[in-house]
Amino acid sequence: MPEKRNLLVVGAGSIGERHVRCFTNTGRVEVSLCEVSQQKRLEVAQRYNIKKYFSSIEEALDSLPFAVVIATPAHLHISMATRVVMQGCNVLIEKPLSTLLEGVNDFQALVAEKKVIASVAYVYRMHPGLSEMRQALHSGRFGKPLQVVAVSGQDFAFYRPAYRDTYYTQHQSGGGAIQDALTHVVNAVEWLVGPVQRLVADASHLALQGVQVEDTVNVITRHGAILGSFSLNQHQSPNENTITVICEKGTVRFEYHENRWRWISEPGNAWHDEFAGPLERDTLFVRQANHFLDEAEGVKKQVCPLVDAIQTLKVNLAILKSVETGSWVSIMQG
Numbered sequence: 001m002p003e004k005r006n007l008l009v010v011g012a013g014s015i016g017e018r019h020v021r022c023f024t025n026t027g028r029v030e031v032s033l034c035e036v037s038q039q040k041r042l043e044v045a046q047r048y049n050i051k052k053y054f055s056s057i058e059e060a061l062d063s064l065p066f067a068v069v070i071a072t073p074a075h076l077h078i079s080m081a082t083r084v085v086m087q088g089c090n091v092l093i094e095k096p097l098s099t100l101l102e103g104v105n106d107f108q109a110l111v112a113e114k115k116v117i118a119s120v121a122y123v124y125r126m127h128p129g130l131s132e133m134r135q136a137l138h139s140g141r142f143g144k145p146l147q148v149v150a151v152s153g154q155d156f157a158f159y160r161p162a163y164r165d166t167y168y169t170q171h172q173s174g175g176g177a178i179q180d181a182l183t184h185v186v187n188a189v190e191w192l193v194g195p196v197q198r199l200v201a202d203a204s205h206l207a208l209q210g211v212q213v214e215d216t217v218n219v220i221t222r223h224g225a226i227l228g229s230f231s232l233n234q235h236q237s238p239n240e241n242t243i244t245v246i247c248e249k250g251t252v253r254f255e256y257h258e259n260r261w262r263w264i265s266e267p268g269n270a271w272h273d274e275f276a277g278p279l280e281r282d283t284l285f286v287r288q289a290n291h292f293l294d295e296a297e298g299v300k301k302q303v304c305p306l307v308d309a310i311q312t313l314k315v316n317l318a319i320l321k322s323v324e325t326g327s328w329v330s331i332m333q334g
Helices: 014-026 038-047 057-061 074-086 104-114 128-138 176-193 283-296 306-325
Strands: 005-010 029-034 067-070 090-094 118-121 145-155 198-204 216-223 226-233 235-247 250-255 260-264 272-275
Touching (some): 014 038, 014 067, 067 283, 074 104, 090 283, 176 226, 216 306
Antiparallel strands (some): 198 216, 250 260, 260 272
16 A cells, blocks of 8 residues: 555644544545644544644644645635645645635735645535536536526524634634635535626624624625525524526526435426435535545546635625625626
């Protein structure tokens, strides 16, 4: 068996620990860990039998990892990823790419100069049901898309009880429903039907206790000729997430919570269900880990390259701006 290469995970919060667990489960790498909190660092290292762990990214990069996962709060992503790429390492950056556009173009140029892989962890793209629905749409089977409707909601406090003590409490660190939750749905929709070109949004804090950031969002979008709408909240009882694309020759719907996509091509007919099979809690993240390792080895194309993540970052910022101004916001493409 070839010797396992070193993959470094930076950040030992809930998502960082998940990356540690899921990259370990690939059986393809030896995972090391960087975390500033000594308590978190030691707890996660002991839990997953990690032999190398560090308190600073400089010290961690001295261990010469071949790839790095950045799982820190979003405002730190670009500066940390820049250090990683400067060393010639491949990098997987947690979503969103950043909370600002400053430094993003320079980072993109550096990635091209160093000829490394820089991907962003929009994990919905690893869902087999969403991928199959995208293939069906792009094949032309249902004709031209005309409208897309995304509706999502869950009891965030139930699924993420520690949210009050994390990055979530501040927009500056990537918090709030727009940057934390809706960004996944926006990125998935753009993958399906193309980039958002302009939008208008409304958002408010309505129910989530202990924070002031928005927990409810409505957005109207334009993707060229395609009309779109997004509705998301983080306080309803059912945990549901649907993306419906209405096309010239039928309608398709992705139901994340049911692990399936569905289609109807004739009025009055029943839905035809295409099941993706049972998915365990970590299935998509293990798939993402394996795909990123394949990207780093040149075996597969990037599933979410920087250009796509930059576009979604622009949408995040446009939504926040529209909420503040109450007006339509156009998004510069490219």
